[in-house]
Each structure stands twice: as structure tokens, then as C-alpha cells.
Amino acid sequence: MHVNEERNLVGQVLGDAEIGHRGASPKLTFRLRHVNRKIYTLRYSLSSRTGMEIVTRPCRPGDEQAPSLVAQATILETYAGIANGDDLITYVNDELRAPDFARMLVNDRVRAWISETTVGKCPVGYAVAVSDEGSELFSSFELKRLYICCRFHGMRIGKRLMEDVLACASQENSEKIWLQVHEANHHAIEFYKRFGFVQRGVDLFHAGDNSYRVLTLALTL
Ligand SMILES: CC(C)(COP(=O)(O)OP(=O)(O)OC[C@H]1O[C@@H](n2cnc3c(N)ncnc32)[C@H](O)[C@@H]1OP(=O)(O)O)[C@@H](O)C(=O)NCCC(=O)NCCS
Numbered sequence: 384m385h386v387n388e389e390r391n392l393v394g395q396v397l398g399d400a401e402i403g404h405r406g407a408s409p410k411l412t413f414r415l416r417h418v419n420r421k422i423y424t425l426r427y428s429l430s431s432r433t434g435m436e437i438v439t440r441p442c443r444p445g446d447e448q449a450p451s452l453v454a455q456a457t458i459l460e461t462y463a464g465i466a467n468g469d470d471l472i473t474y475v476n477d478e479l480r481a482p483d484f485a486r487m488l489v490n491d492r493v494r495a496w497i498s499e500t501t502v503g504k505c506p507v508g509y510a511v512a513v514s515d516e517g518s519e520l521f522s523s524f525e526l527k528r529l530y531i532c533c534r535f536h537g538m539r540i541g542k543r544l545m546e547d548v549l550a551c552a553s554q555e556n557s558e559k560i561w562l563q564v565h566e567a568n569h570h571a572i573e574f575y576k577r578f579g580f581v582q583r584g585v586d587l588f589h590a591g592d593n594s595y596r597v598l599t600l601a602l603t604l
Pocket of ligand 1: 538571
């Protein structure tokens with residue numbers, strides 16, 4: 384079997400095998416977390432073995448098509464079956480079109496990063512940080528977006544983007560990073576906790592005609 388076919392096949396199996404632990408007992412939750420971690424390790428070693436290279440870099444004005452594409456793809460992957468389809472369409476049209484990113488990329492209060500394949504320069508992940516208003520620039524900021532295409536989960540791309548965000552925080556002498564994550568997005572919540580984020584509250588996120596419960600997590604630096 385060609386190495387790419389093998390990678391796709393194993394990628395699909397791993398994608399199918401990824402397990403959520405909503406509603407499970409503490410003992411089962413512990414076991415499932417262990418299984419998920421094994422899946423992550425396997426995916427990472429697979430990506431190294433097949434030589435799939437991904438680079439992460441800051442976004443510049445003119446890059447807006449790439450983050451828009453990956454933003455729209457990942458919002459659907461992440462929330463299909465959790466959120467209402469019309470709300471997702473409204474959200475994408477209001478916030479994730481290329482002109483929205485074009486505006487962000489020239490705004491001093493925004494930093495953005497993109498992850499791309501070295502071969503073909505396909506965008507597969509991105510992150511956006513937005514400085515809070517009314518304080519010194521980036522003394523406190525929201526990690527507004529951190530999304531990786533699901534075929535590329537577990538390849539340490541999220542970790543690399545988070546390291547870029549943390550490096551930016553260190554350069555700007557930031558004191559706090561905060562974010563909001565859907566309460567059912569256990570996968571992402573686990574990921575953030577590994578970087579030291581702790582829950583600070585529960586809030587409502589409005590999209591289209593509905594509101595969704597989100598956890599507010601924060602990291603004090
Ligand atoms: C959450 C997300 C950003 C993580 O990115 P990723 O590239 O898949 O994660 P990485 O491969 O960088 O993992 C980094 C580390 O966290 C671990 N990890 C990641 N997710 C984990 C999970 N659900 N459970 C346990 N460990 C996890 C990995 O094992 C790895 O640890 P290691 O370096 O010690 O081996 C990614 O899965 C994603 O984009 N999800 C969908 C979008 C989303 O929900 N974004 C957040 C919206 S608020």
C-alpha cells in the first residue's frame with residue numbers, strides 16, 4: 384500500500400476511534416482518556432513516519448483567504464450535530480468570510496497564525512488572539528480561535544499554535560489569556576487544561592437565533 388493510502392486509512396480509523404466521555408462514570412472516563420492519549424501518540428508517530436510536514440507562521444495582510452477557508456471547514460467539523468445548522472451558517476457569514484479576516488489582519492488588537500502543509504501550502508489550522516479593550520494592548524487577551532482540521536488532530540499542530548500564542552503573550556508581557564469553549568467540547572477542554580487553563584465561569588455564546596453554553600477558561604501568566 385502506498386504510504387499516503389496507509390496514512391489516510393489509519394487516519395480514518397483513528398478519527399473514528401476518537402472517543403468522547405460525556406456522561407461516563409469516573410472510572411470509564413479515566414480509561415477513555417488513556418485510550419484517547421494512545422490515539423494521539425499513534426497519530427503523532429504516524430505523521431512523523433509518513434513525513435507530513437506542517438509549518439506554523441503568523442498571518443499577514445493578504446493571507447485572509449486561507450484562514451477563512453480553514454475557519455469555515457473547522458467550524459462545521461467541530462459543531463455539526465452539536466449546534467443548529469442555520470446558526471452555523473449565520474455565524475460563518477457574519478464572522479468567518481475572507482473580508483472579516485482581511486479586517487482582522489490589519490487591526491493592531493489582533494494577532495493570527497496559520498498552519499499549512501509544506502507541500503501545496505494547504506491551510507489545516509489557525510489561531511486568533513484579540514487584545515481586550517480598555518487595557519494596555521495585549522496585557523490581557525482572548526484566544527478567540529484555535530482550530531485544526533480533524534484529519535490533522537493529534538499531530539501536535541494545536542500545541543505548536545498554542546506555543547506561538549504563549550510566545551506572543553510573553554513578548555507582550557501579557558498577564559492573562561482567556562477563552563470560551565462549548566461545554567460539550569471535552570476534547571478541547573482537556574487540551575486547554577493541559578496548558579494550565581482553569582475554569583472561571585459559564586457563559587452564553589450567541590450564534591444565529593440561539594445561545595450556547597460555553598465555559599470561560601483563563602490562564603494567569
Ligand atoms: C483541541 C485541538 C486544538 C487540539 O489540537 P491538536 O493538534 O489535535 O492537539 P496536539 O496534537 O497539539 O496535542 C497536544 C498535546 O495535548 C494532548 N491532547 C490533545 N488533545 C487531547 C485530549 N482530548 N485528551 C488528552 N490529551 C490530549 C496530546 O496528546 C499532546 O500531548 P503531548 O504533547 O504530551 O503528547 C484540536 O483537536 C481541534 O482543533 N479541535 C477542534 C476545534 C476546537 O474544538 N477548537 C477549540 C475551540 S474553543
